[in-house]
Amino acid sequence: MASVDVTVRGGGIFGLSVAWACARRGARVRLIETGRIGGGCTGGLVGALAPHAPEAWNPLKQFQFEALKLAPGWWQAVAQAGGKDPGYLRSGRLQPLADEAAVAAARDRVAAAAQLWGDFADWQVVPATGAAWEPVSPSGWLVRDTLTARLSPRGAAAALEAALRAQGAEIVLGEGEEAGAVVHATGLAGLNELSAAFGRKLGAGVKGQALRLRFDARDQPQVFAAGTFAVPHADGTVAIGSTAENTWTTDGPDEQLDAVLARAVAMMPVLARAEVLERWAGLRPRAKTRGPVLGAWPGRAGHFIANGGFKIGFGVAPKVGEVLADLVLDGRETGIPEAMRIEALLA
Numbered sequence: 001m002a003s004v005d006v007t008v009r010g011g012g013i014f015g016l017s018v019a020w021a022c023a024r025r026g027a028r029v030r031l032i033e034t035g036r037i038g039g040g041c042t043g044g045l046v047g048a049l050a051p052h053a054p055e056a057w058n059p060l061k062q063f064q065f066e067a068l069k070l071a072p073g074w075w076q077a078v079a080q081a082g083g084k085d086p087g088y089l090r091s092g093r094l095q096p097l098a099d100e101a102a103v104a105a106a107r108d109r110v111a112a113a114a115q116l117w118g119d120f121a122d123w124q125v126v127p128a129t130g131a132a133w134e135p136v137s138p139s140g141w142l143v144r145d146t147l148t149a150r151l152s153p154r155g156a157a158a159a160l161e162a163a164l165r166a167q168g169a170e171i172v173l174g175e176g177e178e179a180g181a182v183v184h185a186t187g188l189a190g191l192n193e194l195s196a197a198f199g200r201k202l203g204a205g206v207k208g209q210a211l212r213l214r215f216d217a218r219d220q221p222q223v224f225a226a227g228t229f230a231v232p233h234a235d236g237t238v239a240i241g242s243t244a245e246n247t248w249t250t251d252g253p254d255e256q257l258d259a260v261l262a263r264a265v266a267m268m269p270v271l272a273r274a275e276v277l278e279r280w281a282g283l284r285p286r287a288k289t290r291g292p293v294l295g296a297w298p299g300r301a302g303h304f305i306a307n308g309g310f311k312i313g314f315g316v317a318p319k320v321g322e323v324l325a326d327l328v329l330d331g332r333e334t335g336i337p338e339a340m341r342i343e344a345l346l347a
Contacts, residue, residue: 004030004170004179006328011035011171012042013153013313014292014306015185016160017321018328019169020078027329029169032176038157040187041282041313045210045239047156048222048229049149049315050093054113054123059337060291064312067319068147069120074318075151075159082162087152087234092221093145096137096267097125103141113145121147132270133220150222150231151314181328184297185306188285194293194305194345202345203293203308205283207248209257210241211264213274228263230271237277240264244311253279286310287345292320295333295342304328305342 008019011033023029033039051068052061075088097103106125113123124144128137135142164171184190191203217232224230231239243256257279265272287293287308297303306324309316323335338344 004028006030006181006183007032007176007178008183008185009178010185010187010190011037011157011161012040012185012187012309013157013317014187014309014320015183016157016164017317018183018185018306018324019164020160020167021321021325022329023164023167023169024077024081025325025329027325028180029164029167030172030176030179031164031169032172032178034174036173037161037171038154041208041284041309042153042157044153044208044241044282045212045278045280046229046231046241047087047151047153047233047239047314048224048231049151050222050224050229051121051145051147054109054116057116058339060339063319063337063340064316065117065147067316068149070318070322071149075156078159078163082159082164082166084155084159084162085234086156086159088149088156089219089234090146090149091219091232093143093148094135094221094223095143096128096135096225097139097141097143099139103139106141106143117147121145133217133268135223135225135267136269144221148222150233152233152235153314156314181302181304183304183306183324183328187307187309188283190305190307191285191287194307198346201288203285203287204246206286206310207245207251207281208242208284209245209253209260209279209281210239211257211261211276212278212280213238213240213271214277215271215274223268225267226263228260228267230264230268238271238274240271251281251283253281284310284313289339289345292316292340293342293345294320294324294336294340295327298342298346
């Protein structure tokens with residue numbers, strides 16, 4: 001490229017999304033990835049784009065809701081630009097309810113969802129039907145929401161890379177020269193760099209583990225219970241996950257995945273004989289605020305941060321891309337909640 005307006009460091013989901021949002025607006029973009037595009041926790045399996053429960057609403061939940069509303073058109077544009085399918089589907093979600101108290105609480109959320117989600121999506125309490133693709137429900141009742149979606153993590157990274165190349169962005173694998181505004185979206189390494197720069201621990205990695213099963217439920221809703229997701233994907237597999245481990249003895253998959261699989265089968269007996277195709281583990285970047293960290297890097301003019309995706313990185317990625325493009329290209333910070341700003345992390 002003759003000149004560069006924006007350099008994005010990091011080829012994970014946040015870096016790719018920021019680069020795409022900037023390139024789509026006409027900026028000349030250089031993306032630098034020292035490893036591989038879609039590596040690290042972006043190369044995982046689950047891809048659950050799940051909303052918060054419609055209660056105790058706050059700006060962070062609103063940000064995620066707006067990202068989920070943005071997602072259908074945003075990912076369609078990515079697919080059209082580069083010709084690769086990110087595996088997006090607004091599939092909805094089923095959650096079993098344990099007892100009458102849980103049923104009553106879920107019914108209380110119906111009106112809240114109508115108020116907060118408007119006519120975009122529903123939160124429903126429905127009777128279990130005994131269908132094969134349905135979780136075991138002790139109460140006989142389920143929550144069905146129509147806001148939850150799914151995405152192929154690896155497919156999304158590949159689709160964003162293809163879209164960037166089609167848009168004329170420069171992608172550098174290895175060391176590259178920074179030019180223009182610089183966005184740091186380097187995941188756990190970036191959190192460690194921030195901690196070193198400010199002389200205190202601002203985040204850490206959290207190990208997550210997941211499995212991929214051969215089972216074709218590609219058009220079915222995802223299922224969530226007891227902290228475990230079962231997410232059908234378009235390739236005829238189901239992703240199961242995940243753990244959240246603050247301490248571990250090995251970076252790779254271990255015996256904890258056996259317990260994850262057991263919980264999944266207890267939740268969805270239809271998966272009992274499904275073949276395990278892959279076991280995966282990775283380290284997700286979690287800032288001490290537990291939410292994404294977005295904004296200008298204090299004391300470094302022209303440098304910006306997009307980090308801390310943790311469990312919701314894919315879900316909020318479209319919104320993260322757009323608000324960082326607003327900030328970097330136009331100087332507008334209005335789309336970033338106070339709790340997500342770097343100043344909140346440093347408080």
